[in-house]
Amino acid sequence: MEIILGSQSPRRRELMAGLDLPFTAVTIDADEHYPAELQGGDIPYYISRAKAHAYEGKLKEDQILITADTIVWLEGQMLGKPHDEAEAYAMLRALSGKTHQVFTAVTFVQKGKAMETVVDKTDVTFCELTDEEIRHYIQKYRPFDKAGAYGVQEWIGYIACTEMKGSYFNVMGFPVHLVYKALKQML
Amino acid sequence: MEIILGSQSPRRRELMAGLDLPFTAVTIDADEHYPAELQGGDIPYYISRAKAHAYEGKLKEDQILITADTIVWLEGQMLGKPHDEAEAYAMLRALSGKTHQVFTAVTFVQKGKAMETVVDKTDVTFCELTDEEIRHYIQKYRPFDKAGAYGVQEWIGYIACTEMKGSYFNVMGFPVHLVYKALKQML
Numbered sequence: 001m002e003i004i005l006g007s008q009s010p011r012r013r014e015l016m017a018g019l020d021l022p023f024t025a026v027t028i029d030a031d032e033h034y035p036a037e038l039q040g041g042d043i044p045y046y047i048s049r050a051k052a053h054a055y056e057g058k059l060k061e062d063q064i065l066i067t068a069d070t071i072v073w074l075e076g077q078m079l080g081k082p083h084d085e086a087e088a089y090a091m092l093r094a095l096s097g098k099t100h101q102v103f104t105a106v107t108f109v110q111k112g113k114a115m116e117t118v119v120d121k122t123d124v125t126f127c128e129l130t131d132e133e134i135r136h137y138i139q140k141y142r143p144f145d146k147a148g149a150y151g152v153q154e155w156i157g158y159i160a161c162t163e164m165k166g167s168y169f170n171v172m173g174f175p176v177h178l179v180y181k182a183l184k185q186m187l
Numbered sequence: 188m189e190i191i192l193g194s195q196s197p198r199r200r201e202l203m204a205g206l207d208l209p210f211t212a213v214t215i216d217a218d219e220h221y222p223a224e225l226q227g228g229d230i231p232y233y234i235s236r237a238k239a240h241a242y243e244g245k246l247k248e249d250q251i252l253i254t255a256d257t258i259v260w261l262e263g264q265m266l267g268k269p270h271d272e273a274e275a276y277a278m279l280r281a282l283s284g285k286t287h288q289v290f291t292a293v294t295f296v297q298k299g300k301a302m303e304t305v306v307d308k309t310d311v312t313f314c315e316l317t318d319e320e321i322r323h324y325i326q327k328y329r330p331f332d333k334a335g336a337y338g339v340q341e342w343i344g345y346i347a348c349t350e351m352k353g354s355y356f357n358v359m360g361f362p363v364h365l366v367y368k369a370l371k372q373m374l
Binding site for chain 1: 327353
């Protein structure tokens with residue numbers, strides 16, 4: 001079986017590589033809109049499947065496609081990718097001193113079989129951040145490609161993240177233990 | 188103030204570098220024996236202070252020395268660094284399917300001031316591992332320099348670690364959020 005990772009995220013590609021299984025990475029253009037009534041983990045569940053649907057027509061017999069989506073969920077609201085510095089600032093200010101959830105959904109597709117999706121959740125607690133800390137992070141690390149305006153593996157994750165419950169790799173965007181477990185059953 | 192990190196661990200040096208504060212790294216030779224009655228977090232507390240004592244005579248006025256020690260604690264027993272493949276196998280077999288604790292102590296020293304030590308704890312849950320998985324890891328990754336015979340940032344951490352409570356960086360050997368907090372008060 002050939003594994004195809006449908007993600008352009010360098011973090012996901014790096015984590016997938018760490019599983020010591022050969023794979024090919026592709027970029028999938030999918031519509032990432034979702035029904036407004038969806039909450040929490042149901043949002044990445046929906047989007048990871050939309051990504052899978054956008055590519056499944058190209059799948060061959062001996063291939064497994066893996067797609068994923070990650071969201072940051074704070075007190076009933078989704079934080080997506082910030083469009084500019086002001087939005088990144090507002091997100092990090094909102095996360096400061098609170099516990100939020102990171103949900104990642106991973107979808108597996110094989111030609112002629114039903115799609116399988118797993119969802120992982122991690123609780124992440126941030127300490128109180130000063131304005132200076134938030135501004136340093138945004139200016140130096142430019143987190144505009146990251147849900148919730150932060151990368152846990154970067155400076156802000158080092159200084160802000162006082163407690164986590166669940167998988168750290170899920171917060172990075174790819175719950176590798178669930179991916180490994182699912183692939184073990186499929187390969 | 189000049190920060191001196193007294194550790195030869197590449198993981199600690201990398202994590203310290205991620206705090207965006209300039210530092211120098213030195214190697215400290217200290218006696219790592221500890222009183223047999225010590226339990227859990229009191230063991231790295233004692234050893235990180237022994238490392239600090241071994242170097243503090245060399246400290247100058249404008250320097251802060253940071254030392255650290257990490258242990259893996261499973262059901263009332265300490266797992267140190269394995270001496271050979273058989274010992275590494277025994278440790279990973281013992282960790283399989285269970286929750287253990289990782290304790291890291293970090294000691295801060297300034298000339299003429301009282302030593303300060305902080306201790307962090309993370310609960311780490313491993314899934315059940317097969318013999319094949321344990322042997323693949325030991326043979327490919329050679330975890331002989333690692334407490335408990337594993338590196339959480341390596342393949343075994345990806346596949347085995349289903350749940351964590353506390354700081355991931357603490358499990359890597361350096362609770363960066365506590366180091367940052369302590370340095371913020373000292374600098």
